[in-house]
Amino acid sequence: MTSDVFEPGIQSGRLSPAEYQAQFSDLHPPLDAHEALVAADRCYFCHDAPCITACPTDIDIPLFIRQIATGTPDAAAKTILSQNIMGGMCARVCPTETLCEQACVREKAEGKPVLIGQLQRYATDHLQAQGVHPFVRAAPTGKTVAVVGAGPAGLSCAHRLAMLGHDVVIHDARPKPGGLNEYGIAAYKTPGGFAQAEVDWLMQIGGITFKHDSALGRDLNLEKLKAEYDAVFLGVGLGGVNALGAEGEDKQGVSDAVDFIAELRQAGDLAALPIGRDVVVIGGGMTAVDAAVQAKLLGALNVTLVYRRGRDRMNASVFEQDLAASKGVRIVTHAVPLAVHGNGTVREIEFEYVDDAMKGTGQTLKLPADQVFKAIGQTLEGEGMPDLEGRKIKVDGSGRTSVAGIWAGGDCASGGDDLTVTAVAEGRDAAMDIHMALTK
Template sequence: MQPDIAPGRLSVDTLCRHFSDAHPPLTGSQAVVEAERCFFCYDAPCIEACPTGIDIPGFIKKIQSGNLAGSARTILSSNILGGSCARVCPTDILCEGACVHVAAGDPPVAIGALQRHATDWQMQQATHPFTRAAPTGRRIAVVGAGPAGLACAHRLAMKGHDVTIYDAQDKAGGLNEYGVAAYKLADDFAQHEIAFVEQIGGITVQPGHKLGRDMTVASLTAAFDAVFLAFGQSGVRALALDNEGLPGVLNAVDFIGQIRRSPTKADVPVGRRVVVIGGGNTAIDAAVQAKRLGAETVTLLYRRGTETMSATVEEQTWARNNDVLIRTWAAPTALTATPDGAVAVTFTRGRAVDGRPVYDGAPFVLEADMVLKAVGQLVMDEPAQIGGPAIRTEGGRIAVDAFGRTSEPRVYAGGDCTAGEDLTVAAVRDGRNAAETIHADLSAVKEN
């Protein structure tokens, strides 16, 4: 027998509501009222907490005065993907978490919502806020059309270089297109933002081009003046258990990608009983979306306590508000098939002993029709294995210096394929900073 996994558990109208924008935008008057709560700190801790260093008091002050064009330009000059970051960033542990209102026991200024207000206004305008410099004649290849690649490409194009972005997927966008819950970036926002980025000119996107299959690092360095690697993490960690290939046992990132690709969500199969294994944002996104697709029960299990989950407290609360049961201190130890086609997942209870996890409790079993694995991702395609120079790696990721340079001349890297925070905003920072390094290096070569 097969597990009870089926599409269309809810009506199309219900699915449309469940996957619409989770956080509606501020109105103009709401934005002004919220902006007036800002203290406009001279030594603003919110700026320090933002990986891209946006002048947060500056852009909020411009909203307060009605200067949306200036506000958006302030944001986008530091973070060209400010629109998506406003929607997906864990602001509760970044800028809003550092807001001085929090120290006083008050709610933080809604920085993310204000950032969205300004950038959404800008994206609705006919003109781009930045102009492209005179062509330099230099050509740069960017591998990966996610946040790091797009940010790098935009900054390089703005400086007059010609950029070709290669991506293995059919659409550009990376995790913003395929790896984020549909209700976070609703209404095809990722593609609208890419079109906005491309307005600068000088950027060509080549989807369906995979590194190691359609080109190599060596072929790119031979054809371009510089190469920026931003292909993210292409592999998913296994549970390292027998029977991981049972029907109904899926990778959470593949499940999320399937939802993202579906216009109506009505054709996406979901189990009646769903178990999600993991404690990060991917696990939360998979669990909540399974519930919103019509799963009767969704249980998320994490091997340690909630305080060590990489999903923020806000994300955990969001899951619980969506009827997801979160169980902690549960380590998966076995997967077996049941006679009726379900998957029985055995967990061992754990606890903290002297600050370290110990799994010596009684086992328990949960039966599920669908098991979603969300225990982390890996960089599977080592540059040394996909043609070209043996680029140095550390811990399975590309090693870079503080400026985004790899061990090979004219090859740079950033985003999730390098060590870092694995955040969209951090990837944007990496891409932007690497572009500045590439521009400086190419300018130095030209002068010599």
């Protein structure tokens, strides 16, 4: 173990190489062929299946499970991918326990749903392992579309447009495509470079060009994009992070959870990542849980997740909350940050307990901290955007914005629930509407 000290209490190499490998191994080991057949056999193949309704991408779940049961997993994969081209990633990160599996008839009757997510992973992995792309590009239409943002919404939109014969240029501020799939999801959910492997596989459709280090507002503007392309899709996500609103939050050691996760995802050596002894994560969503769990897996002694409301109001699912607790993360609810204490560097963070109406009770809690991660929501960045609804781009049901020729989807657009699977659906649906607009 190394002992390079970055700040008092913050150091790298807290664990042995074997411990890092074990800590960041696959959260859900994949099903083998026999396990997949057994799991598929539990499906009732409902005619009016509630699991389909619960899936944001409307995958025909009974059909793909039947195809697995009959020994044709590649056909099952095509059923999945025709609706959700990022079905492999969604099988790993979707909160299936609150979507399709919660709606499963087996769940309602027995409290044990069909393993829909794991079966989806089995099928899509089986096909992608062969390096075969199941879709064929249509004849070129002569139209070119700009997609800004290479996250789930942008990639889904680009693939569908390319499949329909349009040329697509994806612009992204980062050096790699993938968006949150590459930079913002816990490493133990997608080990082995899966995010990039899925993007490489998706790009096999052809007709898609990726331009990295190309950021809206810095290198691009909407007027120029509109002039150069036949249509524009915005899938820029949310780049800004909300402020804590607490005194002293600018102290060293206080940083954004999304940056911490991105650094971890891109690290070549986990042992080189510095982590504190006492880590506090503020927030109640998936990013907060991912940051808290990974801090613990990196070797932090004490990790506390603090949320301003009750557990029932957390955006992170009960499964994610239980996962955090199982890894040793302490969860404190009904508390808001008041002040960050320390002489230039965080040493302690003070909270006030609040009631359900968010009114302060006067009771406070002080937690020792040498590292604080903010996961309290993100904001839209960029000037000259189409009309907003709240803090997101206003769109209709097809993804059309207030500006003719510009569509939007994913986390940057109104109406979604900030899930990978929803972003994929919105990108796909916007692509279909763009196609109709360009070919009418």
